[in-house]
């Protein structure tokens with residue numbers, strides 16, 4: 001008989017291997033745990049230093065899970081983590097097949113569909129705006145659908161606010177629906193083979209302040225790791241993210257209401273184990289979960305979070321915290337450090353080819369700025385929102401207070417001079433008709 005396989009091992013499902021998975025790799029080395037990466041972008045690895053990734057197709061999650069189970073046959077797996085929305089369902093199936101504590105695939109599936117999520121919330125008594133499932137194949141007539149204004153049009157399963165638009169009038173609704181159809185029909189989006197690319201969800205526009213919440217669920221119990229304020233008004237017509245700052249400046253009572261609403265939403269979805277990230281809005285009618293995802297905060301934003309087990313211990317990153325949680329190691333209940341911290345997801349000012357970003361040194365020299373990384377590649381075409389979904393880069397700040405951090409991020413951003421050459425103007429084929 002073979003000796004028992006005692007190597008601790010965690011599977012990380014990620015779209016591509018890059019800055020976020022590298023942080024997991026560093027934490028794993030420190031903890032002496034082996035990481036097995038599962039990705040569907042193997043042909044385009046940005047990390048040649050890494051050669052252990054298992055290639056799968058995330059759009060076929062059960063097949064992907066089966067391939068992973070075959071590859072891990074005879075090996076012990078301690079945990080499964082998904083980084084990003086697209087890999088989450090394959091991760092849930094694989095965890096189930098491997099007998100690893102995780103979320104049920106049905107819960108993850110509900111997180112992946114904005115429509116299903118609204119149905120689950122409604123049925124569980126979690127506040128929801130009115131919502132409609134609208135096919136995009138024929139021009140929808142808002143009056144027949146009972147649409148009122150303002151409303152929000154969104155794709156069912158994309159992320160990062162891609163394709164999300166506010167409409168205040170029938171004319172804007174029709175233009176938005178046509179624009180969304182055009183986006184969903186594009187070769188790039190069709191290549192994702194996401195389900196539901198033929199429809200949209202339309203819902204009531206919820207005014208109010210927005211926060212993002214990072215949490216960790218252990219056997220159904222949610223612990224909130226951080227509440228991020230989003231100090232820029234997110235009133236549309238498009239909804240790209242900008243500044244996140246924690247700790248929140250909401251009152252204690254408001255923060256408690258946010259935590260309760262987030263926990264109710266996660267419970268309604270049946271999320272049982274692992275990282276959760278959510279967006280919620282607050283107004284005089286209460287707290288409204290806009291979205292809950294069964295994954296940690298995306299992009300480079302995790303770098304805004306550092307945790308300490310005690311005053312004496314060195315701070316650890318979110319990736320290490322998540323590995324400790326998956327392995328049941330001490331430190332999984334570490335608290336966020338005291339300092340205020342924030343990140344600016346650097347917006348794409350207009351679509352076009354990124355020629356140059358100037359002022360990097362000036363931005364880095366701003367007091368409070370701790371890090372600046374331009375993640376977009378020079379000379380690549382960048383799409384602005386709503387068609388776009390990736391930021392130009394990330395700017396980080398730390399300081400005594402959230403107000404200081406916010407001011408540093410704004411000042412750092414002002415120093416950047418982003419040169420984008422627009423492509424030759426191409427009339428939008430559908431919106432032109434309206």
Ligand code: ADP
Pocket residue numbers: 114129152154158159160161162164203204205206207210234239279290291
């Ligand atoms: P995604 O998963 O693509 O980020 P979301 O449903 O979270 O899509 O929407 C993205 C953003 O759009 C939200 O963070 C919020 O700012 C805005 N938004 C979405 N739905 C509404 C709504 N019903 N009312 C107001 N704003 C909304």
